[in-house]
Amino acid sequence: MTLDSVSSTLYEAFVRKNPAETEFHQAVYEVLHAIQPVLRRSPELRDAAILERLCEPERQLMFRVVWTDDSRRVQVNRGFRVGFNSALGPYKGGLRFHRDVTLGTIKFLAFEQIFKNALTGLGIGAGKGGSDFDPTGRSDTEIMSFCQAFMTELHRHIGPATDVPAGDIGVGSREIGYLFGQYKRLTNRYDSGTLTGKDPLLGGIPARPEATGYGTVYFLQAMLAARGESLDGYTAVVSGSGNVAFHAIAKLRELGAVPVVCSDSGGYVHDPAGIDLEVLRDLKVTRRERLSAYPEHVPSARFFPGEFPWDVPCDVALPCATQNELDEQDALRLVKNDVRAVAEGANMPCTPAAVQIFREAGVALAPGKAANAGGVATSALEMRQNAARDRWTFDHTDRTLRKVMEDIHTECLSTAEEHGLSGDYVIGANIAGFRTVVAAMEANGYI
Ligand SMILES: NC(=O)C1=CN([C@@H]2O[C@H](COP(=O)(O)OP(=O)(O)OC[C@H]3O[C@@H](n4cnc5c(N)ncnc54)[C@H](O)[C@@H]3O)[C@@H](O)[C@H]2O)C=CC1
Numbered sequence: 001m002t003l004d005s006v007s008s009t010l011y012e013a014f015v016r017k018n019p020a021e022t023e024f025h026q027a028v029y030e031v032l033h034a035i036q037p038v039l040r041r042s043p044e045l046r047d048a049a050i051l052e053r054l055c056e057p058e059r060q061l062m063f064r065v066v067w068t069d070d071s072r073r074v075q076v077n078r079g080f081r082v083g084f085n086s087a088l089g090p091y092k093g094g095l096r097f098h099r100d101v102t103l104g105t106i107k108f109l110a111f112e113q114i115f116k117n118a119l120t121g122l123g124i125g126a127g128k129g130g131s132d133f134d135p136t137g138r139s140d141t142e143i144m145s146f147c148q149a150f151m152t153e154l155h156r157h158i159g160p161a162t163d164v165p166a167g168d169i170g171v172g173s174r175e176i177g178y179l180f181g182q183y184k185r186l187t188n189r190y191d192s193g194t195l196t197g198k199d200p201l202l203g204g205i206p207a208r209p210e211a212t213g214y215g216t217v218y219f220l221q222a223m224l225a226a227r228g229e230s231l232d233g234y235t236a237v238v239s240g241s242g243n244v245a246f247h248a249i250a251k252l253r254e255l256g257a258v259p260v261v262c263s264d265s266g267g268y269v270h271d272p273a274g275i276d277l278e279v280l281r282d283l284k285v286t287r288r289e290r291l292s293a294y295p296e297h298v299p300s301a302r303f304f305p306g307e308f309p310w311d312v313p314c315d316v317a318l319p320c321a322t323q324n325e326l327d328e329q330d331a332l333r334l335v336k337n338d339v340r341a342v343a344e345g346a347n348m349p350c351t352p353a354a355v356q357i358f359r360e361a362g363v364a365l366a367p368g369k370a371a372n373a374g375g376v377a378t379s380a381l382e383m384r385q386n387a388a389r390d391r392w393t394f395d396h397t398d399r400t401l402r403k404v405m406e407d408i409h410t411e412c413l414s415t416a417e418e419h420g421l422s423g424d425y426v427i428g429a430n431i432a433g434f435r436t437v438v439a440a441m442e443a444n445g446y447i
């Protein structure tokens with residue numbers, strides 16, 4: 001994947017300006033590469049420095065988070081919130097709590113969110129935040145203490161019309177509840193539109209926990225249908241066992257596929273009979289344990305410590321854990337095993353070399369910014385529900401989500417076709433998202 005000389009000069013300047021933020025560089029490079037045909041057709045975009053604007057966050061917050069652990073020791077973490085682009089609406093995107101989080105991680109995630117949120121068509125700008133706080137092994141009171149300290153600083157910068165955070169890795173409805181409670185205490189504002197992914201008791205929309213995983217599978221289903229195939233009887237390999245992976249596995253089973261693998265940072269489990277959802281829920285959701293305990297409950301399953309699952313033969317692969325978890329060698333293994341389609345439930349899980357292998361092999365590849373857009377889309381529906389003081393049902397939300405995902409699929413497909421790259425969803429998603437956000441920036445008077 002090479003850039004033309006103008007984009008290449010721009011990219012080099014961008015890297016100099018954002019040193020050492022390699023994930024951010026990777027995300028920007030993919031977009032620059034994908035939109036080259038648009039820039040060739042519309043050279044005026046270069047004159048308006050549209051790419052320089054797009055790659056520079058509108059605002060970046062970095063703050064100290066001080067909290068006390070259960071043994072009364074003072075802990076200091078770093079908090080982040082990046083508002084990347086507000087052309088389409090309030091900043092929208094999740095919070096990630098993970099020990100590896102840096103400003104560069106948050107910038108990459110917020111940048112991806114620009115195009116993803118544009119694809120939903122739901123009037124949301126792009127943001128992302130988080131902390132290098134490591135929730136592993138922390139008690140419930142420690143999680144609450146951290147969330148309250150984090151919100152003590154963040155509350156000044158967010159609001160239902162400004163910036164609406166939600167969950168991501170390490171942040172689920174429990175954490176959103178603690179964050180929201182503190183937000184209300186500090187602001188004296190009790191309307192529920194400032195955070196999404198809330199428990200329905202606090203104003204959350206039903207099906208938000210399911211939405212990212214379900215949406216990824218709806219996209220995958222549409223992609224297979226466009227090739228005259230279906231999920232029925234297909235073997236699936238899913239990485240991760242968190243929010244996205246769990247609900248992707250559930251939907252795959254419902255649609256007749258057999259998901260035989262899931263994983264966590266300790267390794268992967270292979271269950272040839274199909275992952276048992278009740279066992280998985282009990283281990284990962286209820287008891288927050290390691291996946292290595294799965295074979296204690298399902299003796300026919302095997303756990304592979306320290307390994308990635310991509311050499312298990314499958315028809316469809318769904319990387320749903322984290323960025324760059326599937327590399328060139330993994331892609332070659334999947335292609336050798338005749339994988340039909342790959343759907344990115346996670347953000348940027350395939351390395352650029354892996355993406356290239358899938359492209360050359362003609363494997364249908366759904367990029368995260370399209371495939372996992374169901375989560376943020378359903379968050380936008382939650383904002384709509386909250387603003388109208390309404391209550392949606394699970395079925396209504398799920399039907400709307402499915403339609404949003406089918407529409408995104410159609411837009412990616414037709415955009416790729418328009419540029420002579422039929423079936424290339426990476427090009428289709430990037431160009432379609434880019435066109436929408438740039439049109440909005442232009443309509444706003446190029447802010
Ligand atoms: N929660 C949401 O609604 C959305 C999440 N995503 C993306 O989906 C991915 C998963 O997020 P969630 O399921 O929400 O998080 P989660 O915290 O519920 O689960 C994360 C999973 O990834 C695994 N994991 C984390 N770091 C890892 C590493 N370094 N190596 C191997 N496995 C690792 C964890 O063990 C866990 O199974 C992330 O890339 C996130 O950005 C994308 C769109 C929306």
Ligand SMILES: O=C(O)CCC(=O)C(=O)O
Nearest residue numbers: 092093094166375376379
């Ligand atoms: O629901 C949201 O606002 C955030 C979802 C998210 O963080 C993502 O799409 O990666």
